Amino acid sequence: MTSYKLLLLPGDGIGPEVMAEVEKVIDALDALGLAHFEIERDLVGGSAIDAHGKPLTDEALARADAADAILLGAVGGPKWADVAYEIRPEAGLLRLRKDLGLFANLRPAICYPALADASALKRELVEGLDIMIVRELTGGVYFGEPKEITTLPDGSKRAVDTQVYTTAEIERIAHVAFDLARKRSGRVASAEKHNVMKSGVLWKEVVTRVHSEYGDVSLEHVLADNCAMQLVRRPKQYDVLVTDNLFGDVLSDVAAMLTGSLGMLPSASLGAVDAKGSRKALYEPVHGSAPDIAGKGYANPIAMIGSLAMCLRYSFGLGEAADLLDAAVTRTLASGARTRDIAAEGVTPISTAEMGDAIIRELTHAAG
Numbered sequence: 320m321t322s323y324k325l326l327l328l329p330g331d332g333i334g335p336e337v338m339a340e341v342e343k344v345i346d347a348l349d350a351l352g353l354a355h356f357e358i359e360r361d362l363v364g365g366s367a368i369d370a371h372g373k374p375l376t377d378e379a380l381a382r383a384d385a386a387d388a389i390l391l392g393a394v395g396g397p398k399w400a401d402v403a404y405e406i407r408p409e410a411g412l413l414r415l416r417k418d419l420g421l422f423a424n425l426r427p428a429i430c431y432p433a434l435a436d437a438s439a440l441k442r443e444l445v446e447g448l449d450i451m452i453v454r455e456l457t458g459g460v461y462f463g464e465p466k467e468i469t470t471l472p473d474g475s476k477r478a479v480d481t482q483v484y485t486t487a488e489i490e491r492i493a494h495v496a497f498d499l500a501r502k503r504s505g506r507v508a509s510a511e512k513h514n515v516m517k518s519g520v521l522w523k524e525v526v527t528r529v530h531s532e533y534g535d536v537s538l539e540h541v542l543a544d545n546c547a548m549q550l551v552r553r554p555k556q557y558d559v560l561v562t563d564n565l566f567g568d569v570l571s572d573v574a575a576m577l578t579g580s581l582g583m584l585p586s587a588s589l590g591a592v593d594a595k596g597s598r599k600a601l602y603e604p605v606h607g608s609a610p611d612i613a614g615k616g617y618a619n620p621i622a623m624i625g626s627l628a629m630c631l632r633y634s635f636g637l638g639e640a641a642d643l644l645d646a647a648v649t650r651t652l653a654s655g656a657r658t659r660d661i662a663a664e665g666v667t668p669i670s671t672a673e674m675g676d677a678i679i680r681e682l683t684h685a686a687g
């Protein structure tokens with residue numbers, strides 16, 4: 320059986336704790352003969368700043384470039400609040416995304432039946448929810464130049480971020496969204512603000528043009544602010560939702576919370592398909608480093624484990640193993656196992672490691 324080269328970048332805060340559970344799942348997949356990996360580990364974010372004075376070394380970037388896929392935990396925390404902007408923990412993650420060309424960020428928001436009551440919204444609004452947010456990840460205001468704070472003659476300051484998109488950048492992310500929709504319910508909604516932003520005007524125009532190649536997929540344009548409102552009003556109206564880097568950052572946090580907890584959402588960041596048919600890919604939970612609960616065993620490892628499942632599916636074509644892992648998570652939740660973030664009042668929560676163990680038990684049971 321092929322052995323895949325996987326780079327693990329646990330990062331900061333709860334990153335290492337949830338990554339430890341993924342390592343246990345990786346061992347279980349190996350023992351069950353479902354998938355084999357060559358594991359490498361490196362630092363990113365604050366942990367890399369502490370060790371090397373920068374959030375991502377050239378060596379770590381080279382390792383990431385050479386790996387078949389990367390799994391990342393989370394970066395950042397108050398400990399590094401005062402480091403220079405250029406070397407803040409988040410810059411390590413952004414460099415990975417940009418330098419590896421990971422332009423397509425897939426963020427599925429799925430509401431597990433067992434968790435419909437953990438959502439901030441009523442059960443009937445979220446039960447059965449299954450949205451795929453497709454966020455453009457290497458353009459827009461995150462990387463646009465100029466990006467600076469300058470001092471004006473009167474001594475006050477002026478800050479600039481630049482929102483910029485080219486036709487090619489919009490085209491390729493639109494293709495990802497329409498291709499995905501074909502495998503799902505055949506519906507795409509595209510969110511921008513063409514009523515205020517030139518980049519929104521171009522976005523809408525290009526997405527509409529790409530859509531003409533997909534006669535079997537329906538397209539709806541929605542203003543990003545209205546989309547945020549619709550997501551909490553009637554979220555199930557959406558299937559695939561394609562949007563830019565900044566709107567995608569915000570809307571994916573909203574969608575995440577619909578599912579009950581930010582601790583549930585995995586994500587995949589994919590590059591272009593190369594001549595050999597493979598693509599660079601990084602998988603990470605949507606949640607952050609949650610420094611307030613780090614080291615306490617409270618963190619929910621499901622988003623991180625779900626990121627491994629996405630990796631099996633999208634990078635290695637191991638759909639069967641991914642299905643088994645996803646099903647193990649569903650059954651674990653159905654059995655009543657809850658970390659703190661998803662525990663209803665009166666339910667005794669289990670620890671990060673106990674949740675990992677419970678998922679592995681279900682996986683072993685199903686695969687055995």
Ligand code: IPM
Binds near residue numbers: 394395409605
């Ligand atoms: C995310 C995060 C990142 C982002 C941060 C950590 C830089 O919020 O992946 O959604 O803004 O993209």
Ligand code: MG
Binds near residue numbers: 572
């Ligand atoms: Mg975010």
